[in-house]
Amino acid sequence: MMLSDIPGAQVSLWEDALPPTATTPANPAHALLDFEQLPEKQREKLGRVFKAKALARGRLYPPPNPPSPADVSPAS
Amino acid sequence: MSQVEANEPTPEPVFLEVTFDGGRFASHALPVDAAEELATIQELIETVARHLYFEQNQGKKRVPKGFLVSSRLYLASSMDNCFTARLKRFSNFAKPNLFESALFDQACGIVVSALLAASLCQSLPTNFPTTAIGSLVTLGRRLDDDESLFIKKDIARARVTQETRRTLAAQYRKPLERIAIVDGEIIEFDDVNSTFQLLTKDADTIEVPFSRTDTERLLEAIKNRPIERVQIRGKMTYTATQKKMSSVDELFITEHDRALDIQKLWDRLESFEEIEGGWLDGDGVAPTGMVIAQAREVISRILADCQDIERPKTYPTPMGGIQVEWVIGNWAIDVKFSPHGDIITADATNTETLADKAAIFTQQQVNRKDATMLIEWLQSFKAVA
Numbered sequence: 001m002m003l004s005d006i007p008g009a010q011v012s013l014w015e016d017a018l019p020p021t022a023t024t025p026a027n028p029a030h031a032l033l034d035f036e037q038l039p040e041k042q043r044e045k046l047g048r049v050f051k052a053k054a055l056a057r058g059r060l061y062p063p064p065n066p067p068s069p070a071d072v073s074p075a076s
Numbered sequence: 077m078s079q080v081e082a083n084e085p086t087p088e089p090v091f092l093e094v095t096f097d098g099g100r101f102a103s104h105a106l107p108v109d110a111a112e113e114l115a116t117i118q119e120l121i122e123t124v125a126r127h128l129y130f131e132q133n134q135g136k137k138r139v140p141k142g143f144l145v146s147s148r149l150y151l152a153s154s155m156d157n158c159f160t161a162r163l164k165r166f167s168n169f170a171k172p173n174l175f176e177s178a179l180f181d182q183a184c185g186i187v188v189s190a191l192l193a194a195s196l197c198q199s200l201p202t203n204f205p206t207t208a209i210g211s212l213v214t215l216g217r218r219l220d221d222d223e224s225l226f227i228k229k230d231i232a233r234a235r236v237t238q239e240t241r242r243t244l245a246a247q248y249r250k251p252l253e254r255i256a257i258v259d260g261e262i263i264e265f266d267d268v269n270s271t272f273q274l275l276t277k278d279a280d281t282i283e284v285p286f287s288r289t290d291t292e293r294l295l296e297a298i299k300n301r302p303i304e305r306v307q308i309r310g311k312m313t314y315t316a317t318q319k320k321m322s323s324v325d326e327l328f329i330t331e332h333d334r335a336l337d338i339q340k341l342w343d344r345l346e347s348f349e350e351i352e353g354g355w356l357d358g359d360g361v362a363p364t365g366m367v368i369a370q371a372r373e374v375i376s377r378i379l380a381d382c383q384d385i386e387r388p389k390t391y392p393t394p395m396g397g398i399q400v401e402w403v404i405g406n407w408a409i410d411v412k413f414s415p416h417g418d419i420i421t422a423d424a425t426n427t428e429t430l431a432d433k434a435a436i437f438t439q440q441q442v443n444r445k446d447a448t449m450l451i452e453w454l455q456s457f458k459a460v461a
Contacts, residue, residue, distance in 0.1 A: 006430070044410065048401070049427050052408035 001033065005053040009046055011035055029061040088164050091149065092117070092184055092229050095160040099223035106159045109255070110218045113225060114151060114161060117187075120211045122147035125183035127205035132179075147180060184229050191215070191227060191234035194244040213250045216241050217311075245314075252314040258282060258321070259307045259330070262298045263445065267291070274306060274321075275445075283320035284308060286327070293329055302380035303335045337387045338376050345372045348392050361396035364415060371398040371413045373444035374420070382451050384458075404457040407433075411450070422453060433457075 003013055012034040018027040033050065035043040058064070094114060100107055125147055129139055149163040165180065190204045190212060200209070216225055216236040225236040238254070245252035260276035272294060274282045286294060297304040310324040332338065351362045371390065378385055388411075389401045396415035403409070409424040420437040435453050442450045 005427075044423065045425050045430075045432065048408040048410055048423075049425050049430065051401075052403045052427050055403065 001050045001054045002057075003033070005050055006046060010038060011046065012037075027061065088166060090152070090162045091165050091180075092163045092227065093160055094163065095155075095158060095226040095228070097158045097224050097226055099220045101158045101223060104159060106154075106161070111151075112218055112255075113215060114149070114163065116211060116215045116217075117163075117227070118147065118149045120187050120208060120215060121149070121180060121183050123208040123211055124186050124205060125180050127207065128179055128183055128186075128203075185232060187212075188227055188229045188232045188234050191236060191240075192232070194247075195235050195237075195240045197243055197247075209248050210250060213241060213245050213248070214253060217253045218255045242314075246316075253322070254312045254314070255310070255325075256312045257307065257309045258312070259305060261301045261305055262294060263301075265294065265298055274308070280319060282312070283318070284310075285321065285324060287324075290327060297329050302376055303332050303338050305330045305332055332380055334379050334383070338379050341375055341379065341387055341390070342372060344390050345398070348390075348398070351392055355392075356394050360392070360394045361415065363392045363396050363398055364417075366417045367396070367398055367413050367415055370417045370439075371400065374413070374442055374447050374450070375400060377444060377447040378451055378454070381447065382455070385451070385454055402454065404454065407457040409454065409457065420450065422450065424457060 003009070003011070014032040014034060016030050016032045018024075018030045020026040035046060038046070094117060096106055096110060096113075100110070122144070126139055126143070129143070130136060146165070148165065150166055151161050152164040153162045154160055155162070186201060186204055187208075190200045190208075193200050194212070200212075204212075216238065219225065219236070219238055221238050223237075227234050227236065242252060244250075258274060258276055260274040260280075260282070262272045263275045263281070264273040266272065270288065271283050271285050274284050276282065294306070297306055307328045307330050308321060308324055309326045310321045313320055313322045345368050348363050348368055349365070351360070353362045354360065355362065375388065375390070379387060385404075386402065391399045391401070393399050393412065393415075398413045400411045400413070401409065402411075406426050406428050407424045408427055409422070411420060411422045413420055418439060420439075420442055422435045422437070424433045425431070437450055
């Protein structure tokens with residue numbers, strides 16, 4: 001998600017870097033959006049917009065798998 | 077003349093032409109089951125001829141021997157258009173005096189006149205026997221809505237369509253019968269009377285009899301609706317107040333086009349049954365069986381009735397309800413099923429303008445049988461930027 005998706009949204013942003021686990025790599029870009037100060041309806045509204053925009057954008061981090069380098073055959 | 081030559085049928089002129097026109101017949105071929113109409117024509121002419129015989133032979137109580145054989149019609153050839161059947165009578169098989177008499181020609185003429193009168197919404201000829209009205213209404217029961225029969229006897233012609241049949245049946249208060257194929261979902265099951273109610277795509281409800289041997293798979297079809305549907309071929313009877321299948325020739329259980337999508341939804345919702353109270357860091361209430369069932373029924377109905385609404389994302393809510401999410405165009409949409417199953421709240425926000433739309437639906441308005449109001453609400457976002 002990107003805070004810039006909703007300019008003027010009254011949410012707080014906190015860094016929340018994630019360490020690696022047995023099944024996932026570290027995610028130093030992970031962050032939290034804090035909606036707690038907002039009324040429930042406003043929280044729901046912002047939540048659905050942030051999610052829809054994030055889904056449309058796709059994953060930014062970690063970046064999608066880069067294309068494999070071309071195979072280089074060993075010299076015969 | 078040899079014995080074989082003596083027994084060959086004597087060629088006779090065409091007695092009657094019947095053209096099958098439109099629909100399935102446009103490929104210049106006749107589906108075998110539609111050929112039954114020719115047998116109905118034969119029966120009609122035989123009934124009228126019988127009536128004429130007794131009229132012309134007062135005091136007689138029985139028709140002469142060979143009467144039935146004389147009344148038989150044979151499909152002699154077909155013309156290369158839609159499909160025209162040329163029917164003949166063969167003198168070789170009939171009593172000479174019966175064959176040569178004008179009785180059957182006269183009967184045929186009366187039948188064609190009656191069909192012409194019916195097509196023009198006029199009264200039947202006075203010499204048309206009331207005992208033959210049932211057969212007259214039966215003629216054409218195998219026709220589809222876009223098909224017709226043209227019947228030609230010498231210069232007299234008449235046309236039979238489903239519309240002329242309906243008019244005739246209504247005029248003489250006869251039940252209208254059609255051989256039809258219907259497709260739908262079972263909505264009610266009566267084990268005592270061995271009937272079920274079928275809801276078709278056109279929102280018709282049809283009563284259908286079933287045989288005991290089909291009970292198990294029909295009960296399975298009810299449990300798995302709308303994934304499982306029933307397709308039936310049989311005789312439909314239409315009265316002023318009811319539409320029902322009076323007999324079933326074939327019954328198949330079929331799968332909805334979106335069976336895979338609906339099954340994935342069911343699998344996802346079924347996983348919510350494993351959620352225990354205290355989920356979500358101790359604060360979450362587990363969704364009840366009732367709200368899971370309600371969400372399953374309503375969303376299944378939406379997916380089954382509306383091809384262009386995608387399978388949504390589904391989540392449990394901390395309060396014990398279920399939330400269902402779509403993105404349609406620029407609109408992010410949440411539909412929440414309340415924990416008590418009494419209301420469905422729907423909220424949508426435009427991701428560009430941040431405009432909001434909301435709606436609330438009761439269980440009476442949106443349910444397993446009918447989710448039209450919610451479908452229309454969702455589809456409204458396709459038209460709005």
